[in-house]
Amino acid sequence: MSDRMPRASGYFRTGYAQEMALTKTRLERASLFVFVVLLLAFPYFASAFYLDLANQVFLAAIGALSLMLLTGYAGQVSLGHAGLLAAGAFTAGILYKEINAPIYLTIPAAAVTGAVLGVIFGLPSLRLRGLYLAVSTLALHFIVVYLGGEYETKRGFSTGITIDAPVIAGFRLYGGKIWYFILLTFAAGTLLICVNLLRSRTGRAWRAIHSHETVAEALGISIAGYKLLAFVISSAMAAVAGALFAYYRSFVSVEAFSLFLSIQYVAMIIIGGMGSLLGALLGAVFVTLFPYLIEAALMKLPNAQSYAGLLFAVNYAAFGVVMILFLVFEPQGLVGIWRRIQTYFLLWPFKHKPVAGARK
Amino acid sequence: MTPPLLSVDKLEVVYNRAITAIQGISLSVQTGQIVAILGTNGAGKSTTLRAISGFLGIDDARVTEGAVTFKGQRIENRPPNEVTRLGIVLVPEREKVFPNLTVAENLAAPFAPSMSNAERREREDLIYHFFPRLADLRTRTGGLLSGGERQMLAVASGLVCKPELLLIDELSLGLAPVVVEDLMQRLLQIRKELGITIVIVEQSAAVALEIADYGYVLENGRVVLDGDRERLTSHGDIQEFYLGQSSGDRRNYRDVKQYRRSRRWYG
Amino acid sequence: MQLFVNIIVLSSIYALIACGYVLIYRVSRVLNLAHGELMMLGSYLLLTTASSFSGHPAAAIAAAVVLSLTVGVLVYVFLMRKMTGEMALAAVLTTVALGILLRGLMVLIWSAQQQYPGQALGFSNPAIALPGGGRISTFAALLVLATALTYAALFFFLRFGRWGVRMRAAGQNPLLAAQRGINLHAVYALAWGLSTLTGSIAGMLISLDSGLTNTMVIIGLKAFPAALVGGLDSLAGALVGALIIGAAEVLSIQYIDPLLSDVVPFLILIAMLVVRPWGLFGTREELDRV
Numbered sequence: 067m068s069d070r071m072p073r074a075s076g077y078f079r080t081g082y083a084q085e086m087a088l089t090k091t092r093l094e095r096a097s098l099f100v101f102v103v104l105l106l107a108f109p110y111f112a113s114a115f116y117l118d119l120a121n122q123v124f125l126a127a128i129g130a131l132s133l134m135l136l137t138g139y140a141g142q143v144s145l146g147h148a149g150l151l152a153a154g155a156f157t158a159g160i161l162y163k164e165i166n167a168p169i170y171l172t173i174p175a176a177a178v179t180g181a182v183l184g185v186i187f188g189l190p191s192l193r194l195r196g197l198y199l200a201v202s203t204l205a206l207h208f209i210v211v212y213l214g215g216e217y218e219t220k221r222g223f224s225t226g227i228t229i230d231a232p233v234i235a236g237f238r239l240y241g242g243k244i245w246y247f248i249l250l251t252f253a254a255g256t257l258l259i260c261v262n263l264l265r266s267r268t269g270r271a272w273r274a275i276h277s278h279e280t281v282a283e284a285l286g287i288s289i290a291g292y293k294l295l296a297f298v299i300s301s302a303m304a305a306v307a308g309a310l311f312a313y314y315r316s317f318v319s320v321e322a323f324s325l326f327l328s329i330q331y332v333a334m335i336i337i338g339g340m341g342s343l344l345g346a347l348l349g350a351v352f353v354t355l356f357p358y359l360i361e362a363a364l365m366k367l368p369n370a371q372s373y374a375g376l377l378f379a380v381n382y383a384a385f386g387v388v389m390i391l392f393l394v395f396e397p398q399g400l401v402g403i404w405r406r407i408q409t410y411f412l413l414w415p416f417k418h419k420p421v422a423g424a425r426k
Numbered sequence: 427m428t429p430p431l432l433s434v435d436k437l438e439v440v441y442n443r444a445i446t447a448i449q450g451i452s453l454s455v456q457t458g459q460i461v462a463i464l465g466t467n468g469a470g471k472s473t474t475l476r477a478i479s480g481f482l483g484i485d486d487a488r489v490t491e492g493a494v495t496f497k498g499q500r501i502e503n504r505p506p507n508e509v510t511r512l513g514i515v516l517v518p519e520r521e522k523v524f525p526n527l528t529v530a531e532n533l534a535a536p537f538a539p540s541m542s543n544a545e546r547r548e549r550e551d552l553i554y555h556f557f558p559r560l561a562d563l564r565t566r567t568g569g570l571l572s573g574g575e576r577q578m579l580a581v582a583s584g585l586v587c588k589p590e591l592l593l594i595d596e597l598s599l600g601l602a603p604v605v606v607e608d609l610m611q612r613l614l615q616i617r618k619e620l621g622i623t624i625v626i627v628e629q630s631a632a633v634a635l636e637i638a639d640y641g642y643v644l645e646n647g648r649v650v651l652d653g654d655r656e657r658l659t660s661h662g663d664i665q666e667f668y669l670g671q672s673s674g675d676r677r678n679y680r681d682v683k684q685y686r687r688s689r690r691w692y693g
Numbered sequence: 694m695q696l697f698v699n700i701i702v703l704s705s706i707y708a709l710i711a712c713g714y715v716l717i718y719r720v721s722r723v724l725n726l727a728h729g730e731l732m733m734l735g736s737y738l739l740l741t742t743a744s745s746f747s748g749h750p751a752a753a754i755a756a757a758v759v760l761s762l763t764v765g766v767l768v769y770v771f772l773m774r775k776m777t778g779e780m781a782l783a784a785v786l787t788t789v790a791l792g793i794l795l796r797g798l799m800v801l802i803w804s805a806q807q808q809y810p811g812q813a814l815g816f817s818n819p820a821i822a823l824p825g826g827g828r829i830s831t832f833a834a835l836l837v838l839a840t841a842l843t844y845a846a847l848f849f850f851l852r853f854g855r856w857g858v859r860m861r862a863a864g865q866n867p868l869l870a871a872q873r874g875i876n877l878h879a880v881y882a883l884a885w886g887l888s889t890l891t892g893s894i895a896g897m898l899i900s901l902d903s904g905l906t907n908t909m910v911i912i913g914l915k916a917f918p919a920a921l922v923g924g925l926d927s928l929a930g931a932l933v934g935a936l937i938i939g940a941a942e943v944l945s946i947q948y949i950d951p952l953l954s955d956v957v958p959f960l961i962l963i964a965m966l967v968v969r970p971w972g973l974f975g976t977r978e979e980l981d982r983v
Contacts, residue, residue: 479872480871480872482867482868482871482877505871506868506871506872507871507872507873507874507875507876507877510871510872510873510874511874515872515873515874516872518868518869518872521866521868521869522869523869524861524862524865524866524869524870525865526861526865526976527858527861527862527865531858531861531862532862534855534858535855535858535859535861535862535870535873535875536873536874536875537859537873537874537875537876538874583873584873586873587873587874
């Protein structure tokens with residue numbers, strides 16, 4: 067794992083098995099257990115509103131994790147993530163409308179669509195880097211969304227495609243509580259896949275490409291192969307998130323996948339903290355809940371109702387401000403803040419970490 | 427003794443907040459002198475010059491200790507454009523001209539402090555007087571110049587900034603000896619006619635000591651030896667390791683080690 | 694003939710906007726994705742000055758022009774200046790965030806409704822019949838003229854103006870430029886100011902011609918392929934790129950499918966990125982800058 071520093075003082079690894087273990091100390095295991103129990107118990111206490119928020123967070127988390135793999139680890143910038151989500155959602159929607167396909171077919175189909183699109187999104191990355199790559203993904207986003215819109219108008223669903231709640235073995239997947247568990251499972255699964263990918267050869271290859279392409283190539287890493295792989299995996303995950311979104315909302319429309327959504331996903335990984343899965347999760351939570359926090363804050367003001375029409379604009383402006391603040395003042399994101407707090411307590415009563423190779 | 431034009435006092439520069447490039451270099455430059463800074467690759471010569479002329483944010487380098495004083499004013503860690511306006515101009519080692527600008531544009535781009543158009547034209551004539559070749563090349567693009575022409579243009583565009591102190595990094599790099607000889611004579615002429623003080627950084631001691639009044643030898647980021655031209659040219663180590671003149675008999679490894687040991691005393 | 698007029702007008706719009714992308718990219722290697730929003734801000738500024746200088750349209754336009762120049766400089770001084778020395782990508786994302794912020798603010802201040810600064814200024818917009826049977830509205834004609842003038846002025850400034858030469862110098866080698874006494878911050882601020890100014894002029898003329906809504910941002914975004922197809926660091930390229938994009942868009946609306954209008958620029962962009970990523974007139978080594 068990337069953090070060389072033991073998470074608890076006095077803890078040092080004594081074998082390779084320990085290095086590979088997902089949880090390292092008893093405290094970690096205990097807190098993970100408590101966290102899981104809380105997650106599982108949550109739907110039994112929460113209101114429908116909070117349940118919906120949690121579900122949105124899970125959906126965003128899948129998308130943010132996949133983008134983090136691509137951008138935060140493999141270093142390939144994408145401004146077209148919403149296009150991939152749209153592709154997944156439309157695959158599910160179209161298959162449902164045209165051949166009435168069940169959910170256990172549409173979700174894998176969405177993943178395949180995502181993977182194929184991933185190759186297409188990834189091809190420019192073999193020639194382009196940085197800015198130009200970002201621009202090419204931006205252009206692809208517009209093209210995917212155009213194709214979706216084209217389908218809507220040509221088939222006469224100009225307001226969008228409605229999808230009925232899917233049925234598996236006579237059981238109707240409907241309601242916030244059921245979807246809470248479905249989405250939680252998918253989000254946890256994505257997280258597990260990401261964690262394992264990153265500590266395998268693939269993850270190391272991605273990180274090598276991110277730090278220096280030429281050096282990575284000289285070390286015998288197939289640049290083209292791993293770049294495409296990053297795009298394929300990330301896009302497949304994003305497409306699955308899109309398909310789940312379609313089922314959860316029972317509705318697909320191009321309007322939901324604007325450029326702003328792409329930017330929101332980029333914002334998630336920046337605000338969360340580049341190069342950290344925890345960052346992707348924190349970013350997903352933050353960006354998803356942010357508009358609701360703004361709304362709640364606005365409603366506290368005197369004669370709140372008169373502002374209601376402006377809510378959307380306030381959200382936009384506040385979101386821009388937050389993004390700028392993070393980019394300028396905290397490029398490491400929420401994870402950076404979290405790590406600083408962690409180190410503070412870990413090193414207490416000392417103040418600074420001894421820097422390896424520090425002067426004098 | 428009059429206070430020096432430029433004095434560098436126990437200068438220390440750190441790159442990327444981690445790598446110490448020079449540690450505790452001190453030099454002083456008197457008005458009207460030509461001072462040579464000698465040393466091999468990585469000795470810290472270029473870094474010293476860059477520290478005097480100022481770093482940009484993208485360099486990620488800082489003067490962490492010591493002082494650079496120019497005409498009684500502290501100038502370390504000032505941005506390059508301010509240092510240039512104070513009268514210190516650097517001719518860098520690489521990328522010393524704007525490749526996509528013509529020669530005339532290269533000479534027009536530098537910012538000269540409060541200069542009227544007449545003064546500017548006068549300055550231009552002066553430059554073409556020192557480097558008549560550039561006048562013929564006015565419309566040629568900087569990237570298409572030969573190495574020697576490029577070096578001329580670099581010095582010339584430095585002169586546009588009206589320097590009192592000209593810092594030149596590796597004048598002789600990649601140039602034929604006859605071209606270097608010519609450039610050195612131009613520098614002497616510039617000093618004589620404009621009274622500009624010059625600091626040159628060189629790997630080639632033979633070239634530098636030909637025109638320099640005083641010299642410093644740097645190794646591993648420290649000054650290991652300094653003195654006027656007579657002292658340096660006659661110094662045994664310099665003769666052997668920089669001028670390549672052996673005193674006749676074959677040297678063996680022990681002598682080199684002897685030198686390595688002895689040079690610590692200079693630091 | 695009308696088709697030809699449409700192509701020229703649309704290309705002029707794109708060209709006038711695209712030169713803003715080129716200016717900033719060429720001088721500071723930053724891609725300004727907030728350009729569309731800044732352009733829109735320019736037309737809203739005109740709306741405001743039109744109501745405060747009612748009866749003096751010339752004064753209103755002059756004030757709006759000065760204000761937009763100031764806005765550009767302020768954006769650099771208060772925001773982008775902090776991003777110098779950071780990764781190019783962080784700077785781009787900052788402009789994206791700025792765009793979102795501006796979009797929100799503009800709706801808050803001026804609402805999202807369609808507005809007509811032309812009416813506020815008391816201008817009418819009669820169509821002019823052209824020889825050959827085409828028609829062009831007055832402000833569209835003015836826009837074509839403004840584009841021609843802007844490009845002529847920019848070419849002249851960058852070629853012969855002392856600060857223009859300095860801008861080119863800073864774009865080629867910022868360190869050497871600083872060592873030659875050029876204040877990089879001044880040059881960058883100037884680039885941002887000029888870029889916002891040209892964008893705002895485009896925005897004002899578009900809004901005078903066809904009203905002002907917040908969909909104008911899309912036009913700004915579609916002008917970006919024009920800049921890239923021509924080469925992000927080439928003014929002449931932006932002109933050619935705008936012509937290609939404009940023609941392709943008008944022709945595909947006419948002969949294939951109106952829905953395509955929002956995609957065609959990006960299809961061409963992708964094609965260009967595959968074949969010649971540095972654009973028609975761009976410098977090749979730009980590609981490696983990340």
